[in-house]
Amino acid sequence: MTKSEFLLQLKNELKKNNISDLDDVLNEYEQHFAFKLADGFSEEEIAAKLGNPSELASQFIPDTSQKKYGGRKTVTIIGMIFANIFTGAFFLMLFIFAAVMGVVTVTSGVIGICLIGGYNIYNLIPGMPYLCAIIYAVSLLSFAILSAAACLYFVVFTRQLMRSYKRFHINVMAASAGKATLPSLPVYPLLSAKFKRRLRMLALSSLTVFAVTLVLGYIISAILAGNLEFWHVWGWFVK
Amino acid sequence: MNTQYKKGVLELCVMSILKRRDCYGYEISEYLSKHIDIADGTVYPILRKLKSDGLVTTYLSEDSGGPPRKYYSLTALGFETYEADKKEYLNFAKIVETLLEDEDYDKK
Incomplete structure (x- = not known):
């Protein structure tokens, strides 16, 4: 030829x-x-x-093996709409949780700084000797760091979860239309070992500092006030 | 060998070549037929299928002054698919090998 x-x-x-x-x-x-x-x-x-x-x-x-799902497209779309309503609510909950974590982080950070700087806006912070204030400030700041690390991981996790769901969504639609599907994405975030190690280190050390200073703060407060329930001595929670 | 089965494996081989660098169709055909006993023309349908699946893209490039050549390039999705399929294939091959080597274990 x-x-x-x-x-x-x-x-x-x-x-x-x-x-x-x-x-x-x-x-x-x-x-x-x-x-x-x-x-x-x-x-x-x-x-x-x-x-x-x-x-x-x-x-x-072209391969026709995947085309047999073609007739179920409408059913799939209706099913996916319901699935989306539930996952939408679920993701909304995750977002709100992330926002709450963010607020907690910022609040404890701000109160910590106020304690160190001696600012007391509207007298919101109960009175205490400055030594205790410093210890509680360190405690709050380390809690802020811990909370920030947790918040960061949570946001990354949520993002990956959404991407994974999006890929799943695309695949379901593609399969129902008889088109080729993409490989599914993992649910957990793929972070580098270094990043994970650092985040864990940060979380663990801030947790340790938080726990130690909290206990230390209580002990010192109790000694300075001469009472285990030092808050009565300093007149906290009394209007 | 079963052609349908061979086709899937050949897709994997083509992707492994493209993972290293972009190639034009003839290069891939030459490379594969050097190692595997297939008709030279089989590579082109595979390339086309990979393209329609979005695993590779093509672009024209005029090097060495000749007519423009169509280069094939692995997409991000292609990389992802290749890694997943490769793992799957190697696992499968390992199991098949164990089974075939062990075919007379009943006699022991």
């Missing part, structure tokens, strides 16, 4: 199989001939090595 015979046969077979972009396909085979001819092969040899045109043409037919 010569080059033109091969290409003509291939073209006819492709047409028979309703393959789109005929020229695109034929172009590749033409180029193949060009390369091989340049290497000194004859047209017959090249055509023989390329394979049978009708067999090749049949390999261009």
Whole structure:
């Protein structure tokens, strides 16, 4: 078979199989001939090595194995709408939780700074000796760091969860339309080992400092006030 | 060998070549037919399928002054799919190998 015979046969077979972009396909085979001819092969040899045109043409037919789900598209869409309502509510809850964690972080940070600086806006912070204030400030600031680390991980986790759900959503729709699906994404965030290690270190050390200073603060307060329930001595919680 | 099965494995091989660098169709065909006994023309349907699945993209490039060549390049999705499929295939191959090597374990 010569080059033109091969290409003509291939073209006819492709047409028979309703393959789109005929020229695109034929172009590749033409180029193949060009390369091989340049290497000194004859047209017959090249055509023989390329394979049978009708067999090749049949390999261009897209896989139909996934198409059998086609008729269920409407059902899938309705199902996904309900699924989206529930997951939407679920994600909203996660967002609110993240926001609460953020507020807790900022608040404890601000109160800590107020204690160190001695600012007492509207007398919101109960009175105490400055030594105790410093200890409680360190305690609050380390709690803020702990909370910030937790918040960061939570946000990253939520983001990955949403991406994973989005991929799942796309795949379900694609499968119902008989299109190829993408590989699913993991639910947990893929963080580098270094980042995870650092975050864990940060969380653990701030937790330790928080716990130690809290206990220390209580002990020192109790000693300075001369009473285990020091808050009565300093007149806290009394209007 | 079963052609349908072979096709899946060949897809993986093509992706492994494209993972290293972008190639034009002929390069891939040459490389594969050097190692595997397949008809030279089989690679092009595979490339087209990979493209329609969004695993590879193509672009034209005129190097060495000749006519523009169509280069194939692995997409991000292609990389992802390749890594997943590769793991799956190697696991599967390992199990098959163990089974085949062990075929006469009843006789022991």
